[in-house]
Amino acid sequence: MHFIYVIWLFIWAGIITAETHTFHFNVSYVTANPDGLLDRRMIGINNHWPNPTIRVKKNDRVEIYLTNFLENRNTSLHFHGLFQKDTNAMDGPEMVTQCPIPPGETFLYNFTVTDQVGTYWYHSHSGSQYGDGLRGVFIIEDDDYPFDFQQDSVLTVGEHYHKETPAIMKSFMSRYNPTGAEPIPQNILFNETNNVTWTLNPGETTLLRIVNVGLFVAHYIYIEDHTLTIVEIDGGYVEQVEVDSIYIAPGQRYSVLIQAKKSPQQNYRFICVLDYEMLDLIPSDLQLVSTNWVQYTNTKELPGSIGNDYKKIIESLHPAEEFNLIPLEKVPLYPEPDYTIELNFTMEVLGDGITYALFNGISYVPPKVPTLMTVLSGGEYSTVKEIYGSNTNSFVLQPNEVVEIILNNMDPGKHPFHLHGHTFQTIVKSKSGENEDEPLIYNPENATFPEYPMIRDTVQTNPNGHIVIRFKAENPGVWFFHCHVDWHLEQGLAITLIESPLITQEKQTLIDNHKNVCESAKIPVQGNAAGNFGSSKKSWLNLHGENVQFSPLPVGFTLKGYIAMALCTFVALYGVFSIYKYGMEDVNSDNIENKIEKLHKLLADCGETDESAMFNLNSNGEAVNQ
Ligand SMILES: *[C@@H]1O[C@H](CO)[C@@H](O)[C@H](O)[C@H]1NC(C)=O
Ligand SMILES: *[C@@H]1O[C@H](CO)[C@@H](O)[C@H](O)[C@H]1NC(C)=O
Ligand SMILES: *[C@@H]1O[C@H](CO)[C@@H](O)[C@H](O)[C@H]1NC(C)=O
């Protein structure tokens, strides 16, 4: 008795609470049939898929030995939302903070979760690889929750593709897709499968941690005749809000309390609906609504499927607007920024005929040396922005300054932006702009900000709108800021924040294991973005050989015959492909009109003269002869 009492005291004092959790993750292909329609390879851990949920407590240490058993594919692991204080090299994004892990190699992820609590997730940060399944939930339990519940449960949602992401990428980033139309998923996954029955015990309260592990589409989620009480977003507690549904973008987390009925007489549907506005076309056989169930009693039948009338369902819902969610620990608006970064985001076709995502005209292209290694080897030159290359969208931040990012989304799509290593205040989130030619550009002149802005690590920008976020540069290291639509990340929609490089050098080093992995990947661990270095500033500024984007398509290009012909072919193929592939019964007219407009612009730019033989898409998505 006495002994237990002493232990109790220690725990209360928080002295011996930290534990080390060691995992061996053998990452390999596993055959699975997530949606019940097709066997395919998914990327699993220890010959199992779906992947395990990691549960730890505040201040615990996590050691993961990740061995890459994939044939011909590199991998990496990112812990989405974790600050990785003083362990930047454990953050995961390939060529930003680490070398890709080649087949056969083992990488040790070793970090503590410090005082963070809440719902996070882990996923591959090698291209769009997590779309093939390398993803899972990461929970940090609190010692003392600011709400009561009896059950603690998780739910992941996402979209599913029948093809593997390298094959999808090949047709997506192609000259034959000049509008950059995003890949259309084949299905919704509800907890990595579908037709799920979830049991609730009458009268109990459940904390449900919901994570969007998809790489493209946001979801509406609700339980018929039940209220969801939002208590946490992206690891931060919020003032409780009762809603009939939530809207969750890729990368985001919402924890909700669900009060089970005291004496239920029936079972209920648990519904998840894709945000169809994010899809360019809606194939007639695509289910945008996923019916699952909450079961109270197995003596009553489950209600039937709700059907696929997604528009009607979405119209009936009132999800919480993320901008209005107030952190429980009311954090006042951060002061005026010491440093402001303005980013104008556009999608454009570059000289190779492929659509890229650009910030201020620059599409992110990975450097030859991971940016963290450039910091660690750069000595006094690590504060010079230029050494990080001309195509990495790098910005150097000073210790503890308040940084503001203004992001003008000059694209008609919705984009969930994620900042590594921090949470941020969203102080402006505009509505959608009317159209692509008149995006709503942020004007600081008339801006008003909330007293207690919402805080999270991933926020969705509205079409042709803007967001303004603020954060404190209190975490030395190299941090990626990018769209969590991984198709867009692969198109270059990212910037690199180099935060307090001199302090990073002082406090952080690469362990031998990491250097070995780099050696095996044949990636240098010193030098500027081009891999050049030396004793002089001149050698550090020498970017000869760096990776760069294709140059823009010249306007009125003289090889217009070639280009025009190629573009005509794209248009025709695009239309014909769409018709054959999808039936085109329900084309998303808003999006498709934007894309058609882009095509027209492209053709105009190329000086196309003979339009008589051209095929084009009308707003019903039919190929028409102009
Ligand atoms: C879910 O139900 C649908 C329709 O009955 C079926 O086609 C699919 O295979 C089921 N999914 C799973 C994972 O069994
Ligand atoms: C991982 O693979 C290695 C090598 O095949 C094996 O020795 C080890 O037991 C595996 N670990 C797990 C957790 O499956
Ligand atoms: C793995 O990474 C190395 C080093 O960047 C690269 O050369 C190789 O092409 C990558 N492999 C694949 C399959 O992407």
Ligand SMILES: *[C@@H]1O[C@H](CO)[C@@H](O)[C@H](O)[C@H]1NC(C)=O
């Ligand atoms: C993980 O990092 C801690 C702190 O640097 C160190 O003490 C520990 O030995 C490391 N674990 C492994 C397995 O190397």
Ligand SMILES: *[C@@H]1O[C@H](CO)[C@@H](O)[C@H](O)[C@H]1NC(C)=O
């Ligand atoms: C989702 O899967 C996890 C792990 O298998 C399970 O614990 C949880 O109850 C499931 N959630 C729902 C809503 O079915």
Ligand SMILES: *[C@@H]1O[C@H](CO)[C@@H](O)[C@H](O)[C@H]1NC(C)=O
């Ligand atoms: C962004 O676009 C606006 C409107 O065209 C322009 O005024 C502003 O200078 C641009 N900012 C940058 C950084 O290019």
Ligand SMILES: *[C@@H]1O[C@H](CO)[C@@H](O)[C@H](O)[C@H]1NC(C)=O
């Ligand atoms: C800003 O406010 C002033 C005064 O109300 C108004 O005249 C002006 O049009 C506004 N500017 C913008 C860009 O909304």
Ligand SMILES: [Cu+2]
């Ligand atoms: Cu995006």
